[in-house]
Amino acid sequence: MKFEPVTIKDIGKALGLSTSTVSRALRGSYEIGSDTKKQVLEYAEKVNYRPNPIALSLKERRSRSIGVVVCEIANNFFSQAINGIESIAYKRGYNVIISQSSESYEREVVNVQHLASRSVDGLLVSLSSETTDMSHFINLHEKGLPIVFFDRVSNEIITHKVIADNYKASYDATVHLIKNGFKKIAHITAAPLLSITKERLDGYKNALLENDLPFDDKYVKYCSHGEKVAAEIKDALTNLLEMKQKPDAFVTAHDSITIALLTTLKKLDLKIPDDFAVVGFSNSNIPELINPTLTTIRLPAFEMGQVATELMIQIIESKRPITEFETRVLTNEFTIRDSSGFKLQ
Amino acid sequence: MKFEPVTIKDIGKALGLSTSTVSRALRGSYEIGSDTKKQVLEYAEKVNYRPNPIALSLKERRSRSIGVVVCEIANNFFSQAINGIESIAYKRGYNVIISQSSESYEREVVNVQHLASRSVDGLLVSLSSETTDMSHFINLHEKGLPIVFFDRVSNEIITHKVIADNYKASYDATVHLIKNGFKKIAHITAAPLLSITKERLDGYKNALLENDLPFDDKYVKYCSHGEKVAAEIKDALTNLLEMKQKPDAFVTAHDSITIALLTTLKKLDLKIPDDFAVVGFSNSNIPELINPTLTTIRLPAFEMGQVATELMIQIIESKRPITEFETRVLTNEFTIRDSSGFKLQ
DNA sequence: TATTTTTACGCAATCGTTCCCGACAAAGAT
DNA sequence: ATCTTTGTCGGGAACGATTGCGTAAAAATA
Numbered sequence: 143m144k145f146e147p148v149t150i151k152d153i154g155k156a157l158g159l160s161t162s163t164v165s166r167a168l169r170g171s172y173e174i175g176s177d178t179k180k181q182v183l184e185y186a187e188k189v190n191y192r193p194n195p196i197a198l199s200l201k202e203r204r205s206r207s208i209g210v211v212v213c214e215i216a217n218n219f220f221s222q223a224i225n226g227i228e229s230i231a232y233k234r235g236y237n238v239i240i241s242q243s244s245e246s247y248e249r250e251v252v253n254v255q256h257l258a259s260r261s262v263d264g265l266l267v268s269l270s271s272e273t274t275d276m277s278h279f280i281n282l283h284e285k286g287l288p289i290v291f292f293d294r295v296s297n298e299i300i301t302h303k304v305i306a307d308n309y310k311a312s313y314d315a316t317v318h319l320i321k322n323g324f325k326k327i328a329h330i331t332a333a334p335l336l337s338i339t340k341e342r343l344d345g346y347k348n349a350l351l352e353n354d355l356p357f358d359d360k361y362v363k364y365c366s367h368g369e370k371v372a373a374e375i376k377d378a379l380t381n382l383l384e385m386k387q388k389p390d391a392f393v394t395a396h397d398s399i400t401i402a403l404l405t406t407l408k409k410l411d412l413k414i415p416d417d418f419a420v421v422g423f424s425n426s427n428i429p430e431l432i433n434p435t436l437t438t439i440r441l442p443a444f445e446m447g448q449v450a451t452e453l454m455i456q457i458i459e460s461k462r463p464i465t466e467f468e469t470r471v472l473t474n475e476f477t478i479r480d481s482s483g484f485k486l487q
Numbered sequence: 488m489k490f491e492p493v494t495i496k497d498i499g500k501a502l503g504l505s506t507s508t509v510s511r512a513l514r515g516s517y518e519i520g521s522d523t524k525k526q527v528l529e530y531a532e533k534v535n536y537r538p539n540p541i542a543l544s545l546k547e548r549r550s551r552s553i554g555v556v557v558c559e560i561a562n563n564f565f566s567q568a569i570n571g572i573e574s575i576a577y578k579r580g581y582n583v584i585i586s587q588s589s590e591s592y593e594r595e596v597v598n599v600q601h602l603a604s605r606s607v608d609g610l611l612v613s614l615s616s617e618t619t620d621m622s623h624f625i626n627l628h629e630k631g632l633p634i635v636f637f638d639r640v641s642n643e644i645i646t647h648k649v650i651a652d653n654y655k656a657s658y659d660a661t662v663h664l665i666k667n668g669f670k671k672i673a674h675i676t677a678a679p680l681l682s683i684t685k686e687r688l689d690g691y692k693n694a695l696l697e698n699d700l701p702f703d704d705k706y707v708k709y710c711s712h713g714e715k716v717a718a719e720i721k722d723a724l725t726n727l728l729e730m731k732q733k734p735d736a737f738v739t740a741h742d743s744i745t746i747a748l749l750t751t752l753k754k755l756d757l758k759i760p761d762d763f764a765v766v767g768f769s770n771s772n773i774p775e776l777i778n779p780t781l782t783t784i785r786l787p788a789f790e791m792g793q794v795a796t797e798l799m800i801q802i803i804e805s806k807r808p809i810t811e812f813e814t815r816v817l818t819n820e821f822t823i824r825d826s827s828g829f830k831l832q
Numbered sequence: 833t834a835t836t837t838t839t840a841c842g843c844a845a846t847c848g849t850t851c852c853c854g855a856c857a858a859a860g861a862t
Numbered sequence: 863a864t865c866t867t868t869g870t871c872g873g874g875a876a877c878g879a880t881t882g883c884g885t886a887a888a889a890a891t892a
Contacts, residue, residue: 147604150848151848159871160872160873161848161850163870173870174869178871192604193848194604194849196541196545196550196606197850197877198850199541200542201850202877207584214570215566216569216570222561224560225587228586232598237584238585239552240569242573259537259539259540260540408776428746428773431749433776433777433779434778444561494879506878507842507844507879507880518841523841543878544847545879546846
């Protein structure tokens, strides 16, 4: 009843050879006679022999698998990124083991330990929004486990990183709104600790300053966006709408925030872009179907996953330890649609 | 430089004990003295000992990992389902290894072989739209590998299955359209081979017949929806619009078809629901933001993933071989919005 | 005190594979 | 004819953990 694949030992027994001979024949070693080699190869083919990856992992201390740590799988950006990861990993013969932190530091730590103990050959990481202490990564990294960060990175570890040009994206978005006549632009963004949050905030801030508009803290709202983004957005929005100088436009720094904002505005029966203009970071596949069509910054999620995985495999398969690391910055797709149309005077 | 975790042997050496004693102490065996036990436990804690899962896998011929085979990760339904899978698997101490077939039979076969050779303890499968030959699954299943199907199932293998009530969903959707005055309802659906396609077609068909409306083959369009759904939809739509009796409503059987249809209708500047009403299967998180708001059938993706995983772990951890299998049918969420509003007379 | 039982631990096999180290024949060199 | 080389192959350890069996010493019993 059990699942019993054929082993190298079985082949040896069947052919009257030792396991070492079979092993060598299978790997095409020069010290095996061509007759024996052919015999083994043919028999192995016949019985559909597949080397046991578990045994190989134990022996070689590598598993040909890559661990992925993200905060959420069911998210446009990350599922697209995972798609990119999987596409490269598959081609290169690696398995992908996925775990999600749900934006929790503790879950992140547990997941990372779990993956490490499963002997993944490397870790592809996008940090949780709670993470400040990086020691769980630093420990493993110092012991030689390759780590590549993407999207949400940290500068506490020197390794390959793959990010989008967040600064430029929110800079461009903000400038675009300014050009269209909006002057009181609010920024609703993710958790303050994240690298993406800082970069996007800087872009927004500098766009304002360079266009002689004031930067005001009160126009910046942070949403940690765990399970309850909608509620957070509503609070933030209520807060913004109660201001004497209420904003006339929003730059949202995250897909779920964008959606929550649009939903909230719609519930309050506020018009876009007449009451408020919106430019959102979003990897949604239907910005054109939203009413009004949504001006978006789309992150190159798929490519980010691909590049991160390529860099990872490069490290894993490198003979000599890698000392030169790079930070790959990919460009976003900024598409202007109706939600950021000209301000009515 | 290498990544060298502490082993049971290291502990034994440090404490002057044999590996067997350490192993037994760690597992709390009764035949180890309490002093020794305490000593080992404390030392293991101190050096942060973690048993090597690879070695355990080799020994116990199980890997505490579950393989997932879906056609696409970056898809609302599947990413939500994977979320459900991961949530249960994590709780029960299992890893999740994901692969995608991209609707290709060949890729599916390769992925399945790959997962099987990695000694996954079980396979969670949603079939590709090309799959007719099930022998790659049958072989493994006969050798004792647990398989649980979800969403896209096959009756060639008797095992647990988790599906949505596809029949009822499309039946209800069709009846709803009929009640709202639509009489020429087209059905745009997925690949003809899939179980979900058949079930949804039956629901649609019977709803028509029971309401004394004719069922017409020409109103049913199949889209295999690989990479080029949009083009397929456009063809199907062109075809439908050229009919003398062109339809006045659509029931779409898949998320990407729904989106492609809406996009195409929008491009052609056709009005919903005045020109055409639409009810779509969709697990999009923004049906209310679409213009007009979209009447949807939402599959319980997360729950399906959860249930499938629970059933899987039940099989894996069962002492005696399981002979009684069930097909769990979960209910969908049918939400009526504007895209299926009353027909103008 | 002598014998049996219990306690507490070690030895060694096992899982599937690789690889170092010999072994031993035939062939070539001297 | 003897020695060295070459070509083929097998033995066995190793990877990390579990576990059946064996056994010394200590404890319990006769």
